[in-house]
Amino acid sequence: MDRIVITGGAPLNGTIPIFGAKNSALKLQAASLLSAEPLMLENMPDLADTRFMAQLLITLGVDVTWIKETHTLRLHAADIVSTIAPYDQVRKMRASFNVLGPLLARAGHATVSLPGGCAIGARPVDLHLKAFEAMGADIVIEQGYVKAAALRGLKGAEIDFPFVSVGATEHAMLAAVLAKGDTVLKNAAREPEIADLADCLNAMGAKVEGAGTSEIRIQGVTSLSGAKHAVVADRIEAGTYAMAAAAAGGNVLLSGARFEHLGAMIKFLRDVGVTVEAEGRGLRIVRKVNGRLKATDFETEAFPGFPTDLQAQAMALMSLAEGRSRIKETIFENRFMHAPELARLGAQIAVHGNEAIVTGVDKLIGAPVMATDLRASVSLVIAGLAAEGETAVNRVYHLDRGFEKLEAKLVGVGAQVARQREEEAA
Ligand SMILES: CC(=O)N[C@H]1[C@@H](OP(=O)(O)OP(=O)(O)OC[C@H]2O[C@@H](n3ccc(=O)[nH]c3=O)[C@H](O)[C@@H]2O)O[C@H](CO)[C@@H](O)[C@@H]1O
Ligand SMILES: C=C(OP(=O)(O)O)C(=O)O
Numbered sequence: 344m345d346r347i348v349i350t351g352g353a354p355l356n357g358t359i360p361i362f363g364a365k366n367s368a369l370k371l372q373a374a375s376l377l378s379a380e381p382l383m384l385e386n387m388p389d390l391a392d393t394r395f396m397a398q399l400l401i402t403l404g405v406d407v408t409w410i411k412e413t414h415t416l417r418l419h420a421a422d423i424v425s426t427i428a429p430y431d432q433v434r435k436m437r438a439s440f441n442v443l444g445p446l447l448a449r450a451g452h453a454t455v456s457l458p459g460g461c462a463i464g465a466r467p468v469d470l471h472l473k474a475f476e477a478m479g480a481d482i483v484i485e486q487g488y489v490k491a492a493a494l495r496g497l498k499g500a501e502i503d504f505p506f507v508s509v510g511a512t513e514h515a516m517l518a519a520v521l522a523k524g525d526t527v528l529k530n531a532a533r534e535p536e537i538a539d540l541a542d543c544l545n546a547m548g549a550k551v552e553g554a555g556t557s558e559i560r561i562q563g564v565t566s567l568s569g570a571k572h573a574v575v576a577d578r579i580e581a582g583t584y585a586m587a588a589a590a591a592g593g594n595v596l597l598s599g600a601r602f603e604h605l606g607a608m609i610k611f612l613r614d615v616g617v618t619v620e621a622e623g624r625g626l627r628i629v630r631k632v633n634g635r636l637k638a639t640d641f642e643t644e645a646f647p648g649f650p651t652d653l654q655a656q657a658m659a660l661m662s663l664a665e666g667r668s669r670i671k672e673t674i675f676e677n678r679f680m681h682a683p684e685l686a687r688l689g690a691q692i693a694v695h696g697n698e699a700i701v702t703g704v705d706k707l708i709g710a711p712v713m714a715t716d717l718r719a720s721v722s723l724v725i726a727g728l729a730a731e732g733e734t735a736v737n738r739v740y741h742l743d744r745g746f747e748k749l750e751a752k753l754v755g756v757g758a759q760v761a762r763q764r765e766e767e768a769a
Contacts, residue, residue, distance in 0.1 A: 347736045347750065349727035350759035351709055354593035354632055357756040361581045361599040363388045363414070363574030365745045367536035369438040370513045371543050371574060372396045375405055375418035376445035377521060378547055380569030387416040387574055391743045392436055399432045399439050426453045430487060434459030440468060443491060444518035447480055452492040457484070462716045464675035470511035474502050478522055499524030499563050507532045507645040512559070513540055520549035522563040531559045534646040535604045539575040546570035578604040579652045580746065583721050585628045586656040587753070589617045590663065590729040592632030595756055598625040607649040611657060614639045615664060638666035638703050643674050655681045655722035662690035663729055664703040672697050681719035684712040688730050709734040714741040721746060728758055
């Protein structure tokens with residue numbers, strides 16, 4: 344397996360381009376199933392996850408063309424040839440479950456494997472299924488598969504989510520756009536990726552209003568057309584490189600990063616002593632290398648709160664801050680797997696249930712570590728950039744799920760980072 348080797352200590356200076364958001368792209372890909380006409384997705388990140396989703400779509404009958412030079416993906420679902428999403432294709436990537444709603448809406452039935460257990464928590468899909476039932480679908484779970492049918496079509500419904508779920512909000516939208524009548528989603532998630540999906544669906548002829556607020560209203564239409572849509576900038580990728588610059592020191596422009604999508608993270612960085620300013624179509628991050636950052640407490644929350652997908656990266660930063668930081672993870676029940684790996688570099692972190700107490704240390708020292716999930720992996724890269732000596736991050740396939748050109752982007756701003764291929768690493 345490949346690994347990433349980082350020699351810490353170099354400050355980061357220059358510009359890092361921010362690409363399209365994985366977490367939006369995957370749902371936009373699923374939206375292509377709703378129309379018999381082509382969907383052109385621009386600013387498409389080329390990631391293991393988006394490639395994987397494309398493979399699943401091919402299985403279902405979608406014609407897929409990557410136009411690599413322009414980061415464009417053309418998806419054409421002229422005919423749905425299969426409504427079965429097999430175990431092997433859904434267990435490996437949770438977001439592939441999102442084909443269920445569009446298949447149900449377009450073809451009237453679908454059989455989709457339950458998504459695989461993931462390292463960060465149990466992650467059930469009960470809210471997704473309740474939303475489809477409210478829209479009139481019959482659902483049974485048999486042999487690990489969700490079998491859903493709405494042979495006379497889905498009906499609009501009022502769905503009041505008991506708690507905020509990004510995936511269930513998006514999935515309900517993906518089905519409701521072709522339902523008969525009106526759907527109202529209450530206590531909907533407000534993440535920027537939801538508004539991005541609504542914009543794309545509306546460009547395809549859907550009638551979605553209120554995305555980005557906690558109440559989304561959808562007027563069903565009988566069919567959707569093709570469209571062209573550019574994937575929103577990845578706020579998690581931007582936040583990750585902001586934390587990297589904060590940890591290593593330096594002056595970095597994150598071009599394409601959206602200030603308005605990163606409010607909680609910007610407040611956190613400013614509180615700990617990093618300068619963050621909007622500049623042109625991006626964000627400027629400046630951290631003077633002399634002096635330590637100040638520890639601060641934070642907890643993860645649904646948008647506009649501090650994103651759980653930046654918790655590991657912020658923990659890496661707090662490992663080197665002056666004082667103690669209390670970090671509470673409120674979204675996933677098992678998302679501190681990076682803590683023992685950060686400890687290998689000398690971080691002092693005590694985990695009690697959903698809280699971690701980080702006591703900042705003067706310095707971290709490079710060591711071999713293991714990536715456990717996507718954001719955990721990149722937190723180890725951030726720690727490695729600030730540590731003395733060499734850090735080798737193993738199992739980097741997790742990183743490849745969500746960070747396109749990670750090493751090149753970091754090397755481009757002066758970091759010493761290289762990927763060792765399996766044969767070299769052996
Ligand atoms: C591909 C993608 O976009 N992934 C993101 C999405 O995941 P995902 O959409 O899976 O996250 P959710 O917002 O749905 O999950 C929030 C919480 O609700 C629980 N839950 C969710 C659905 C359900 O039917 N039942 C239930 O109990 C989950 O286990 C979790 O504890 O939002 C998360 C929260 O911002 C991010 O960390 C993920 O990166
Ligand atoms: C948890 C994540 O992704 P997924 O929901 O696809 O597992 C993530 O992007 O951090």
